[in-house]
Amino acid sequence: MNRKSLISIMDYSKEDIFKILDLAEEFQNNPKQRLLENFVIASLFFEPSTRTRLSFESAIQKLGGKVVGFSEAANSSVAKGESLKDTILTVSNYSDLIIMRHPIEGSARYASEISSTPIINAGDGANQHPTQCLLDLYSIRKTQGSLENLNIFLVGDLKYGRTVHSLLMAMSDFNPSFNFVSPQQLRLPQEYKDFLNEKEIEYYEHDKLDENIKYADIIYVTRVQKERFSDPVEYEKVKNAYVLKNKMLEETKDNLRILHPLPRVNEIDIDVDANPKAYYFKQAENGVYVRMALICHILGVK
Amino acid sequence: MKGELKVKAIEKGTVIDHIKAENLFKIISIIEIENIDTQIFIGSNLDSKKYGKKAIIKIADRFPSMDDINKIALIDSNAVINIIRDFKVVEKKKVELPETITTYFKCINPHCITNNENVETKFKVINKDGNVNLKCYYCDKITGHNNLVIKR
Numbered sequence: 001m002n003r004k005s006l007i008s009i010m011d012y013s014k015e016d017i018f019k020i021l022d023l024a025e026e027f028q029n030n031p032k033q034r035l036l037e038n039f040v041i042a043s044l045f046f047e048p049s050t051r052t053r054l055s056f057e058s059a060i061q062k063l064g065g066k067v068v069g070f071s072e073a074a075n076s077s078v079a080k081g082e083s084l085k086d087t088i089l090t091v092s093n094y095s096d097l098i099i100m101r102h103p104i105e106g107s108a109r110y111a112s113e114i115s116s117t118p119i120i121n122a123g124d125g126a127n128q129h130p131t132q133c134l135l136d137l138y139s140i141r142k143t144q145g146s147l148e149n150l151n152i153f154l155v156g157d158l159k160y161g162r163t164v165h166s167l168l169m170a171m172s173d174f175n176p177s178f179n180f181v182s183p184q185q186l187r188l189p190q191e192y193k194d195f196l197n198e199k200e201i202e203y204y205e206h207d208k209l210d211e212n213i214k215y216a217d218i219i220y221v222t223r224v225q226k227e228r229f230s231d232p233v234e235y236e237k238v239k240n241a242y243v244l245k246n247k248m249l250e251e252t253k254d255n256l257r258i259l260h261p262l263p264r265v266n267e268i269d270i271d272v273d274a275n276p277k278a279y280y281f282k283q284a285e286n287g288v289y290v291r292m293a294l295i296c297h298i299l300g301v302k
Numbered sequence: 303m304k305g306e307l308k309v310k311a312i313e314k315g316t317v318i319d320h321i322k323a324e325n326l327f328k329i330i331s332i333i334e335i336e337n338i339d340t341q342i343f344i345g346s347n348l349d350s351k352k353y354g355k356k357a358i359i360k361i362a363d364r365f366p367s368m369d370d371i372n373k374i375a376l377i378d379s380n381a382v383i384n385i386i387r388d389f390k391v392v393e394k395k396k397v398e399l400p401e402t403i404t405t406y407f408k409c410i411n412p413h414c415i416t417n418n419e420n421v422e423t424k425f426k427v428i429n430k431d432g433n434v435n436l437k438c439y440y441c442d443k444i445t446g447h448n449n450l451v452i453k454r
């Protein structure tokens with residue numbers, strides 16, 4: 001495997017992560033640096049994800065780099081039945097770095113084994129999405145001043161939500177306490193609770209979003225999707241129990257910030273958007289600086 | 303008469319003994335017995351004090367490496383390997399769980415790359431409460447001991 005590839009957030013040490021967050025800060029203050037003028041970066045989106053693709057491509061272009069690739073498999077040789085292996089081997093010949101999104105889990109790890117250039121995983125099915133995790137960490141540090149000793153509320157789909165799982169693993173090095181708020185059917189899987197127990201990290205589980213949020217430093221909200229329920233009646237029963245509304249924020253801490261990986265449906269009421277504690281749009285913007293930093297870190301130009 | 307003796311004795315080679323009878327065919331598959339060209343004797347449903355019914359595999363003239371044989375532990379951790387020379391057991395060892403395993407098992411996740419492209423499986427072996435589970439190197443999903451399916 002190419003050592004610099006980023007497939008899962010767990011591939012990077014605390015030092016790597018801090019270096020990237022510091023660099024992202026620098027790009028946020030001074031984004032006009034043409035560090036990638038001599039680089040060609042492949043952006044291979046085997047499934048469409050406009051939001052993530054634009055964030056990456058904008059990061060590359062701000063730094064003066066060239067982007068080649070495709071935005072959905074239908075327009076590429078993949079549609080003619082080319083294997084992932086052949087696509088990666090071909091593209092790694094004429095690019096310095098490959099950013100890939102693919103619907104199959106483990107595809108990015110496999111690509112990193114066969115590719116001669118580093119790979120950034122921009123999402124492999126329901127498995128990993130490490131740049132989302134980096135921008136979450138960046139947003140938390142930026143708003144709280146530090147990653148240490150925070151009380152983090154994770155709300156919504158904690159069973160299938162991959163961003164929640166990566167964030168939990170990544171934050172575990174920083175002495176957090178966690179509060180998990182979800183319907184019974186979407187509780188955090190046991191393997192993650194085992195992980196927290198092993199690390200002696202404090203956590204609590206709740207069925208309802210209630211006044212406990214007055215202790216929160218971060219509320220990280222995710223979407224509760226109808227498809228996750230085998231019984232639609234169960235969904236109807238719980239869907240409104242996890243909606244954050246502005247009036248619920250009255251008693252909360254001044255430093256509280258609300259995060260969401262976006263897109264949002266109705267789990268954060270639009271009346272929260274104007275509250276200075278709402279940070280989710282800024283969080284998405286931070287993604288560009290974090291991706292600029294990651295690319296420069298991998299290519300060794302900064 | 304002892305169970306082993308109901309199956310023809312070999313002069314030299316390897317005997318895999320104390321297999322639970324129900325695990326025999328999985329083990330035959332995992333050691334790729336069809337690629338062995340020497341004499342092979344297999345007995346099943348032999349009486350055993352320990353298990354009720356046990357099975358035994360005797361492979362003449364072949365001494366596979368323990369690396370190769372240890373994958374048996376994923377299916378039956380009580381199996382015992384006897385090395386035979388001159389009709390006598392000269393060495394007796396229990397199979398040991400390997401740390402990783404490649405190729406032999408399928409990943410339980412239908413969305414995993416190993417089930418969608420021509421990619422060999424690779425797992426970390428996790429021994430939890432005496433049960434063997436496999437964690438996929440590619441998709442991170444855990445294939446439990448009840449779901450081990452041999453990939454062919």
Ligand SMILES: [Zn+2]
Pocket residue numbers: 106409410411414415416438439440441442443
């Ligand atoms: Zn897998």
